[in-house]
Amino acid sequence: MAAKGGPSNLEKEQMFGMAEKEMEYRVDLFNRLTHACFDKCIDKRYKEAELNMGENSCIDRCVSKYWQVTNLVGQMLGNRPQM
Amino acid sequence: MDKSMLGDLDGLPEEDKMRMAAMVDQLQIRDSLRMYNSLVERCFKDCVDTFRRKTLDKQEESCVRRCAEKFLKHSMRVGMRFAELNQGVATPD
Secondary structure: OOOOOOOOHHHHHHHHHHHHHHHHHHHHHHHHHHHHHHHHHOOOOOOOOOHHHHHHHHHHHHHHHHHHHHHHHHHHHOOOOOO | HHHHOOOOOOOOOOHHHHHHHHHHHHHHHHHHHHHHHHHEEEEEEHHOOOOOOOOOOHHHHHHHHHHHHHHHHHHHHHHHHHHHOOOHOOOOO
């Protein structure tokens, strides 16, 4: 073990591994959130390419609620991972 | 997704910073490819229902264009809101 007192190589590898898992989790969360809110808020007939006002509000509220659900479930699972 | 996901990296040595940045780049590439595939699948499923011809008709083509554009706009908006929530910004109901 190095006399410097910094993390050992093993500890460093573990930290990188954790960081990678955390990042993958966030990307997955974002993707699921995006798809869930698209399904809930967007009319599948695609009458136009723009988002209308109703859809915009729906998206904002959907994202907010999804986030709350994430935190709620996180609490119930014992707070892993931290937001 | 971008490098702001990494939070405060300033304390790390250079090689560690580069390693984290490389990780983000890789995740970004994988995520883009995944997005491409899922968008194609979604717009195909929502817009294409008949198979009397081999080529898309005008209606199907417009539908796919609108679908893709709409999803991309939606995704950007979600991204903005997500970032706000991550930073703990208070927003109106």
